[in-house]
């Protein structure tokens with residue numbers, strides 16, 4: 390029987406079993422089903438994975454060639470086969486001593502030079518050496534979308550306690566509301582605009598960039614002088630009119646959703662400074678070392694991936710919730726949606742054959758405790774099981790509010806405990822009886838208060854959300870996605886699925902202008918919607 394087959398058999402046994410039974414059978418489960426990377430600990434004891442299933446999952450990772458593929462990635466092999474590209478985002482956080490090459494050509498020298506230039510520019514902005522036409526830069530507006538937005542925006546919020554630079558804003562949506570609301574109240578004379586786009590063709594970004602240039606041009610004589618760019622397409626940044634000295638390049642072997650470690654993080658560098666940015670890189674690097682060196686059974690990204698595969702592929706749970714009990718990680722779920730779903734939302738394997746299993750799961754979430762008062766109802770009592778991934782720091786950043794942090798932590802632990810234990814009908818009946826109910830009404834009311842329990846969760850704990858910890862967390866998830874992709878046999882580094890919608894949008898845009906448009910080629914639903922929009926545009 391294949392390992393997949395053995396895992397399916399194990400899962401059938403698990404179906405009739407309560408996770409609490411696993412704790413009862415194994416006193417050491419509370420520590421044995423945890424994994425440590427530096428000071429960070431991942432607890433996966435509150436899942437229905439027993440030692441046998443773990444052994445099989447590890448065998449699966451080994452059999453699918455995770456270790457070899459990992460060596461290929463770190464070795465600069467072109468593992469992104471549909472784009473014939475190496476996958477070297479890890480180079481962006483590599484240390485000074487690192488030697489990394491693609492096809493025998495060193496990639497680190499240029500990368501280090503650009504990193505140094507980006508740090509230099511960020512420091513110039515922070516220290517007022519680079520000035521706007523009305524004085525020192527007070528506000529930076531990063532215009533980008535997807536990987537050119539989500540990573541730095543998420544990290545800028547996460548590292549708020551380290552902000553001592555200009556205010557940094559992120560504009561992504563082509564909806565004019567986004568840029569209008571962001572620019573309102575900013576002074577064009579002291580604002581710097583960063584146009585961040587790997588391709589420098591993304592329609593949302595280029596449209597917003599032109600809007601920002603017009604906004605600035607209305608008040609300053611040389612708007613281009615207050616623009617910088619981050620891109621792999623240096624010819625296009627020049628064509629846009631941005632001077633070379635404020636253009637920061639990177640290579641096509643850094644995927645958009647993996648790019649926050651390099652100059653795409655320019656806004657973050659300006660917010661928190663090069664030293665803190667470096668600390669974030671060091672955290673990512675520490676996770677890289679752990680991922681490469683720890684044996685599979687003690688390897689945090691590998692185990693997080695295997696838990697994910699168990700829930701998604703073996704148990705059939707279609708989604709997973711990411712629930713940071715850390716308000717400053719509020720954008721982490723959105724960031725992970727791109728990282729995980731753009732990477733592993735594929736329907737064919739590397740060879741182009743239909744996948745014989747499901748693609749990666751739907752990822753969603755919100756910070757705790759807010760989610761508790763919104764969607765946790767379904768997580769606890771809905772008919773579908775949602776594996777939950779909690780994140781929690783031992784310590785917050787507000788010493789005066791340590792009591793609030795303790796309450797936050799208690800809530801996080803209470804949720805995973807409630808998911809695990811649930812509440813039986815007998816317990817619910819006792820509660821209702823104590824309230825004075827009896828007979829049929831007691832039964833009826835009690836049934837609404839039953840929690841099935843036996844619902845899986847993992848908890849990632851770390852001392853405090855610092856730049857270093859943030860780097861560890863992001864690299865952890867990057868490698869988790871990588872391992873899941875290898876086991877599924879897919880290419881986690883392309884994103885062809887975003888193309889069709891882009892092409893159709895280009896074709897549809899003119900159809901929204903006036904009544905000259907010919908929508909005959911469109912389906913009846915699209916034609917009807919177009920007609921409605923056109924009719925109401927001028928109303």
Ligand code: F6P
Nearest residue numbers: 535536537586587588591645887
């Ligand atoms: O449309 C998807 C995508 O290509 C992402 O992969 C990428 O992060 C985003 O668009 C932005 O692309 P760019 O950085 O080239 O503007």
